[in-house]
Amino acid sequence: MLERRTLLAAAAASSLLAAMRSPAQAALAAPDGEGAKLTALYERIYNMLVDQDPEFATALGLDKGERAAAKSKLADRSPAGIKRGQDLYRLGLKELQAIDASKLSGMDLVNYDTFRGPWEDYVKAYDSFSYGLHSWPEPHPVTQLSGTYRSIPDFLVNQHSIANAADAEAYLARCIDFAAQLDNETGRIKDDHAAGIIPPDFVIDRTLNLFESIMAPAPDANVLTKNIQAKTADIPGDWASRCAAIIKDKIYPAMQRQAGELRAVRPRATHDAGVWRLPKGDEYYAYALRYATTTGMSAEEVHKLGLDRMAELSARADAIFKEQGMSKGSVAERMRALGKDPRFIYPNTDAGKAELIAKLNEQIQEMQRRLPEAFGRLPKAKCDIRRVPPEIEAGAPGGYYQIPALDGSRPGAYYINLRDTAENPSWTLPTLTYHEATPGHHHQIALAQEAEGIPSLRRLPAYSVYTEGWGLYAEQLADEMGVYASDPWGRLGYLQSYMFRAARLVVDTGLHHYRWSREKAIQYYNEALGTPEGSNVTEIERYCVWPGQATSYMVGQTSWVRIREAAKAALGDKFDLRGFHDTALSAGAMPIEVLESVIERWTAGLKA
Structure with missing residues (x-):
């Protein structure tokens, strides 16, 4: 997953011009009068965001020169400070509404569509709810x-x-x-x-x-x-x-x-776990789902998608277990047994944890070698692997990614939680690395920061459904690139990761829509996944305080695959995986329906 500030600041983008070859694609970059006004608006909003949030400035490496004073300050957490942040979206929406969208085309239209709908939704939420809208929908600040x-x-x-x-x-x-x-x-x-x-x-x-x-x-x-x-x-x-x-x-x-x-x-x-217990709680959760998925999917639809994917993925895992001679018990029971197998557990010592991190570095290096198979553009920024600070690891997720500084002074960082190495059997680690580092979050976000030709603001909003959907899609891509060809245990780790994200759809909607208890959600995880109960408790309690966010992974991944497969069906032999990836990433982070329109235009250009 992306760290909190990354979820606000990061975006996946690259130079679309470099990926465009056909006349139809080249037209994507053609500006006009309304396009120039749009770009100027986005640059003003971007600079206001950086100026209002000194931590954001530091995260991007912009706390120097004219902004050197930012380095002595933190973001204002007072009600007035939060209102100033919300007012930026109000201002942006008002000016966006004054632009004549009928005169926009190509990338200008993509830029417009990326923010128009979401900003309208944000402002409506600010007017509807008195709590929990500092960043993404999060009902409690502490x-x-x-x-x-x-x-x-x-x-x-x-x-x-x-x-x-x-x-x-x-x-x-x-x-x-x-x-x-x-x-x-x-x-x-x-x-x-x-x-x-x-x-x-x-x-x-x-x-x-x-x-x-x-x-x-x-x-x-x-x-x-x-x-x-x-x-x-x-x-x-x-x-x-x-x-x-x-x-x-x-x-x-x-x-x-x-x-x-x-x-x-x-x-x-x-002890009630869901946001339904709060004022206008059902409406708040509906907003949280829209925010997380950028779709109109209902809680019932999200819940059903989770159940369907769980059935499919469990069947695939069952087949691999049987191939390896493990046929007794449920899939979860066999996953749990495999998770306790001493062959796959690093010693829970400083030396064991250092060995684990060294192995992750090997996996990144091997993936770097394979990347040209699937991508024409590769990021310049490096990615470090670090341990989650011990003083916060008890409540932290299993892994997350931190963006690099724009000026290259700080690389990207993939943090892994090593509170207990038993929570990280070796067969589960490759897919986590591919999600957080490369070809996942680091690949996507580093390209964004190295992009040219799109407004600075287009590099910032990390629509979770796009970014986390990409991270999960990257896990599938790694499998398609053959990393598990001789590693059935690693492929089980990949399938368990997918089951984990599918189960999130079930429990998130269960907690906040169907009014499940914390204990029922934990029981579902214990029975469906086979992951350690301690980590299951941490995860379920995460969903209780971050409603909707966890649904973005699998909704996003299924969307990325659906869009790719539609392009393959339309193009046949003309479909190029590297072109698909470069075009999708170069267009910047965006709602799913906007991503779909970008790929439809790319497809039409290749068919012409």
Whole structure:
């Protein structure tokens, strides 16, 4: 999966002009008067986004030069700060509506369609719901997976660079601002709690455990102190002691106030897991599904797709198990047994975890060698593999991707959760690597950042159905490229990954539409997947606080495959897989129906 800021900032794009060959395709880039106005609008909105969000500027490597002051600040989590972000979409939509779409064609029309419908939906949501619209639909700002308390330390450690004393001072300024933003967020959750918007009891309990873990070290042993100490070894100054003082006097007290608010509201929390329990909860979930999938699929349709895919994938896994002499028990029971097989478990030690990461690097290198088989354009940016920071790994997902800096100063990063190596048997790892790194998220997003000829804003909105759909499609592509030709266990890992995403459709709609309990959803995962119960609990609790988001993977993957197969059927021998991929990625991240229109035009151009 993509990290939170990536979901807001990243997009898959490349130079469409380079991929265009026919006259019909070349026309995609032809601008006109309305197209020029559209591009100018998008550039203004892009610059406003960067200026409003200093963390975004740092993530993109733009916190220097004229924007150097951004490096001393964090994003404003106050109600006023969130309203400013929402007002950008209101402004953008108003100006977008003033553009005459009938005079747009080609890529200008793609650019227009990419935002017009979604922005209308966002603004309607802002007018309809009083909670949970800071970024994607997320009803509670502070949970085991969300909140300043966990995101800012990770951000400062992994994205704030320190090359000189000014950078170190900026780091300390951000630490001071960290405390202020914690209090801004605490004020927001107090207002939510007063309005009856309270997380489930198990979410509060998990979150309070994380607070205790984060605040357990003495200030001089906190990760923020250790980070600046390591990064300023050659920079004179008492940086570590100053940081520790900020943690002691400002950050820890602000965290304690936030944790205190959660403890205070805990007696009012219920065990109900779905957003149906919240004000206008059914409407909120319908919006969350539209946001996640960019389609009009109903919860019932999403649920049925999940059940159908589970049946198909389980049958495929059953056939492989039987070929390997494992025929007793359900597919889930055999998956569970395979997951405990010592042959496939790395030692749960620092050495074992280092060995695991080394193996992931080998898989990336081997895939890099194969990429020209399926792609004409390859990204220049590299991808590092890193461990999820131990202090947040308890509540973090199994893996996620962080975007590279635009200026090349920081590579992309694929984070893997190594809280327990037993959760990562070796047969499950290749497909995770192909999803998060290459040919998945890193391949797609790095190309976006290296793109030319499209507005900067078109590189930013990571429509989850497009990006996560691509990540899951990349897993299938790896199989089609032959990576499992002599590795049946690895192919089982790939099928289990797909079953995992299909099951998400079932449990997400189960929790939020059919009103399943947390326990029923966990039981479904235990019985259907064979993955460890501990990781199943973490996943189900994720869906409880991020409604809809998990449906984007399989809905997106099925859409990518449907669009590809339609192009193959239309083109026959003229179909070129590399051309399909280059064109689809070069057109930028977009809603599914817009992607479909881009490929239909590409197909028409090749048939002409």
